[in-house]
Amino acid sequence: ATERSALFIFFGGTGDLAYRKLYPSMFNLYRKGTLQEKFAVIGTARDKLTDEKFREKVRKSIGSDSKEAEKFISHFYYEAHDVTDQAHYSVLKARAEELDKKYKLSGNQIFYLSMAPNFFGTVAGYLRTEGIVNDNGFSRLVIEKPFGRDFESAKELNESLAKSFKEEEIFRIDHYLGKEMIQNIEALRFGNTIIESLWNNRYIDNIQVTLSESLGVEERASYYDKSGALRDMVQNHIMQIVSLLAMEQPVAFTDSDIRAEKVKALRSLRVYNVAEAATNFVRGQYGAGNKVKPYREEDNVPADSTTETFVAGKLMFDNYRWSGTPFYIRTGKVLADKFTRVDVVFKKPLVDIFAFPGSTNTAPLDTNILTLYIEPKAGFALKINAKNNEQGFQTEPVTMKYLVDPEDSKKTPEPYERLIHDALKGDGTNFSSWQEVSYAWKFVDQIRHVWDLQAPNFPNYTPGSMGPAAADELIERDHRSWVYKL
Numbered sequence: 001a002t003e004r005s006a007l008f009i010f011f012g013g014t015g016d017l018a019y020r021k022l023y024p025s026m027f028n029l030y031r032k033g034t035l036q037e038k039f040a041v042i043g044t045a046r047d048k049l050t051d052e053k054f055r056e057k058v059r060k061s062i063g064s065d066s067k068e069a070e071k072f073i074s075h076f077y078y079e080a081h082d083v084t085d086q087a088h089y090s091v092l093k094a095r096a097e098e099l100d101k102k103y104k105l106s107g108n109q110i111f112y113l114s115m116a117p118n119f120f121g122t123v124a125g126y127l128r129t130e131g132i133v134n135d136n137g138f139s140r141l142v143i144e145k146p147f148g149r150d151f152e153s154a155k156e157l158n159e160s161l162a163k164s165f166k167e168e169e170i171f172r173i174d175h176y177l178g179k180e181m182i183q184n185i186e187a188l189r190f191g192n193t194i195i196e197s198l199w200n201n202r203y204i205d206n207i208q209v210t211l212s213e214s215l216g217v218e219e220r221a222s223y224y225d226k227s228g229a230l231r232d233m234v235q236n237h238i239m240q241i242v243s244l245l246a247m248e249q250p251v252a253f254t255d256s257d258i259r260a261e262k263v264k265a266l267r268s269l270r271v272y273n274v275a276e277a278a279t280n281f282v283r284g285q286y287g288a289g290n291k292v293k294p295y296r297e298e299d300n301v302p303a304d305s306t307t308e309t310f311v312a313g314k315l316m317f318d319n320y321r322w323s324g325t326p327f328y329i330r331t332g333k334v335l336a337d338k339f340t341r342v343d344v345v346f347k348k349p350l351v352d353i354f355a356f357p358g359s360t361n362t363a364p365l366d367t368n369i370l371t372l373y374i375e376p377k378a379g380f381a382l383k384i385n386a387k388n389n390e391q392g393f394q395t396e397p398v399t400m401k402y403l404v405d406p407e408d409s410k411k412t413p414e415p416y417e418r419l420i421h422d423a424l425k426g427d428g429t430n431f432s433s434w435q436e437v438s439y440a441w442k443f444v445d446q447i448r449h450v451w452d453l454q455a456p457n458f459p460n461y462t463p464g465s466m467g468p469a470a471a472d473e474l475i476e477r478d479h480r481s482w483v484y485k486l
């Protein structure tokens with residue numbers, strides 16, 4: 001791999017995400033040679049730690065004490081830091097300059113904010129005014145969601161960042177965009193005539209996106225209860241997936257061309273009025289069952305919480321390609337299983353020539369379905385109609401399948417490894433642009449608005465199910481059904 005040089009400053013450097021995902025991903029980049037000699041890391045947080053103590057924790061997080069690991073860890077430094085204390089930034093600056101010289105980093109810096117978003121603006125501001133950001137190399141800001149809790153707050157947050165960083169310097173993480181099979185959507189669509197030529201409302205009846213989780217909220221209830229599934233999963237991950245599925249062909253496979261198409265797709269997503277939002281979206285919250293505590297009995301969840309742990313909805317694009325072809329989406333906690341998949345349901349042949357008066361072919365033709373397995377299985381399946389191998393003539397559906405070998409899957413880089421690598425390269429393809437984020441909020445805000453008008457009747461689904469009955473009714477009303485069901 002090409003060596004990349006940069007100083008990383010991780011704000012929230014002792015947080016769960018840093019230890020669980022970020023440092024192990026950095027170590028992978030080190031083993032593959034993207035990071036070699038010319039990099040250094042400053043971890044900062046409120047905790048008082050020495051460099052030594054910090055390195056010990058990093059060692060534990062990467063799960064290795066090999067020679068290579070020790071060399072990697074020697075690039076890590078720690079600076080206790082209160083992000084609101086202006087004076088502290090000069091300490092940070094001195095450390096940054098010293099490491100820049102020591103490791104020959106050419107002024108390249110990546111500021112990674114994995115911390116409470118209410119401080120994003122403060123940190124970004126001080127990084128600029130206190131002169132940590134300089135004009136020598138590149139300065140990039142990587143931020144983690146939530147990017148606001150509605151359009152207005154997202155806009156405010158964005159404006160505060162924009163004072164210090166240009167849009168092309170801001171890398172908004174959506175870890176779903178770092179997933180192998182999400183990135184494969186573009187390869188599948190734009191690399192295959194047989195797919196892309198059918199990829200429209202003439203041939204596709206509907207598309208279903210399911211992000212199903214089997215776990216509950218774990219230790220994150222205090223965050224989750226203020227967020228809910230709509231903000232936690234739909235506004236970001238689902239909107240990103242849907243825009244990749246719906247967009248027109250980009251001029252070239254570059255970040256600016258892809259972003260332009262995603263934004264165009266999101267702009268043609270119909271923003272619902274009150275009545276439409278009420279009919280086209282369903283919310284749920286899990287109660288008791290299957291040895292799971294009801295959501296309302298989780299620690300840090302109020303006993304009368306109206307936070308949704310499940311969302312299903314129908315999305316309509318008002319454009320030539322998709323008019324009349326709905327995208328159904330759903331996501332939720334403590335559902336039947338943990339998986340992410342996309343089912344593309346094609347229209348039936350206009351005429352079934354096998355079903356003529358007196359025909360012995362009793363089976364009606366099935367619909368073709370292209371399934372994209374995103375996780376944990378990775379691959380595709382295509383259901384087609386064929387003749388069975390018996391006497392007479394009977395059609396039956398068969399499935400052509402390509403699944404990535406689980407051993408091979410293990411070699412697939414983790415989303416964070418890919419995304420940190422892209423940030424080092426300055427490639428924004430798999431990050432969310434401000435425009436994408438803003439259109440996604442405008443759509444979601446309207447659903448939220450309608451939900452806030454009326455208290456829901458919660459709880460309404462059983463742990464281990466696929467959500468409330470209303471989620472099935474939503475699609476059955478249109479004479480369709482979920483491809484994945486229990």
Ligand code: BG6
Binds near residue numbers: 175213232233
């Ligand atoms: C996060 C959400 O963005 O995505 C979590 O905040 C959710 O609530 C997680 O569990 C799911 O990610 P993955 O990669 O496990 O599907």
